[in-house]
Amino acid sequence: MKVETIAERVSEAWPHHPLIALGYLLGCLAGSALFLSVLGLVLIYAERKIAAHFQCRLGPMRVGWHGTLQTIADTLKLVLKEDIVPSQTDRFLHLIAPFLCLLGTVLAFMVLPMAPWLQISDLNIGVLYITAISGLGVLGILLGGWSSNNKWSLLGAMRAGAQIISYEISATLALLVVVLFSGSLQLSEIVQSQASGWWIWRAHGVGLVAFVIFLIASTAEINRTPFDIPEGESELTAGFHTEYSGIRFAFFFLSEFISLFVVAGLTATLFFGGWMPFHIGAWATFNQIMDFIPPLFWFFSKTALIVFVIMWFRWTFPRLRVDQLMKLEWKFLLPLGFANLFVASVVILENWYFFPK
């Protein structure tokens, strides 16, 4: 199955038909902008509804059928609201911080293989690229907190900096396990390598441990409960985005939800076979039926499942304290990650996992 990404199509068309190439680019830009904003709306709606049903209430019900248009109304309100920049802020940094924050997540989104035919760019160092680019987001948070000239914001930003950078290590260690198994950094090849089985169960527990580490670390990386100390409502009022209003606040919000999607999509790609359908060994008929379901659907349902789990965390757990958070990373997750990586290398060397090449 040849994977044809949008980037490949553009470079193919460029020498002979530059207009078509431009068309591809523009279509891709408009398409991803539309997709991301709709995704943001859907995720916010889902979050509110899921939260509501966890908490024995209905959630938004008034605007549109079952409140479906509520997020659109909220977005309109945020866009039309005055964009206040407090007088003593570092104005330039204060203005660009939300965009930096969004930039990191959108760039990470660009390499997710959503279907064999739908991937914007298939970098041969995809995993490395994602770990590198997701570090951009923390820059936006740090600058936002710093430039607000508010001590609470600064506290939130410093917490975010320490937290995100620490947890990135564990997330990367967990990623490396899958990279070792599939033998490639390219996300589309990682998906292909799971044709005979997903890495979460194929690797005799190593994959499962890696999955758990990755889920915890990436929940921390996107600042969601129980790791939402940078915002920590009851402690820091709103943390790094206390001084933001209007569309800039909306950008922080949007980037939080997009990164939720990216993280969930990445987890699905690495551990649950991405767009690969669900197959059970020798059940030929069952496998054929599964093949009929389009890959796009597989990707999105797997991602939605993980998004749900992360939301479930949020509405169940209390928040960790900042030093406990660091302890969990440096004293527990990191050693466990290294040990897991070591075991994984041994497993691969000895070909102890299911269906080796």
Added chain:
Amino acid sequence: MGLGISTLEKRIHLSKETGSPLSTQEYFVNMGPQHPSTHGVLRLVLKLDGETVKEVIPVLGYIHRGIEKIAEHQTYRQSVHLGDRLDYLSAFTYNWAFSMAVEKAAGIELNDRIQTIRTLFAELQRIQSHLLWWGVFGMDLGAFTPFLYGFRDREMLTDIFEETAGARLTMNYIQPGGLMYDLHPNFVKKVKNFLKYFKPKLKEYDALLSGNIILQQRLRKVGILPAEQALSLGATGPVLRASGVSYDLRKQEPYGVYPQLKFEVPIGKTGDCWDRYWIRLEEIRESLHLVEQLIDHIPEGKFMLMKPAVKIKIPEGSYYTRLETARGVLGVFIVSDGKEVPYRMHFRTPNFNNLWSVTAMAPGGRLADLVAILSSLDIVVPDIDR
């Protein structure tokens, strides 16, 4: 602001002044008067070193309404409702404390029905108040769901109160000489329904919050208040009992029908946040037990022993009564010069004294610990400023 954390130039200047390239400084922040976890308009001035709290200075006065002064211009009957405005989560108990002081001074003897109903309402109110605390406590620690669960179950009690007393928050129900109205016919049935419904819910509470490892990590060995310190600060209620001092006015100076009832007073060991948390949950269980003992044995009788229009006059002198609210010891002190209005009235409120224990507990902990400590004290701010 102006402490030089804002711009790089100021920062460089500061480090040049102190002679170290990476100098740190302690700084002050205002927690409140508008802050999600100060539960009202309380202001705490914090001296922080990074995340570590060095000093906490509570600043009061943002919701001072001169309740005690107002009482000097109102007859005793008119002043009952002032208690509702202090601790709005224990309105019945505050009404009761005030009525008890007036009754003691005026020498009014009450019948069993009034005493039983008062006790019953006080215990239901204790459950209601602790339910709200439980929900808010969860939210202060970052778990949002307990808040809704606590309110869901509290709502049933509020409905029961509304039927009998006509109000949901500021009941103004217990009057000098009796009660404002008789019990609503549905009262007994509804309370029994609540008991049946609520007992299994406590297990759900434990599953959702108490058993959570994050919560236990956040609370155990945090905000330890030794018994001597708690006593010297004048802390009462669950805060004092969590420190291991068995002091509950329901046992020490029984009032109402408490002498005839069987109940335990839960005692903590270390006096940390977890003990305060656990004691309140235990108190809910004990209160349920008390309500069970009372609900089938409400004697018949009059619900009001005085005519409504009669103005109460108290003989000259000073009178003090106290009882145990959900938060601790509430004392009412009345100085009378024989007229229809008190010469001076003073409330000794539990929250005022409990609040100051935060100054002993918080230093050395993190900012997040301070939030947990403050929430474990279960303060109601209007009760602190009178």
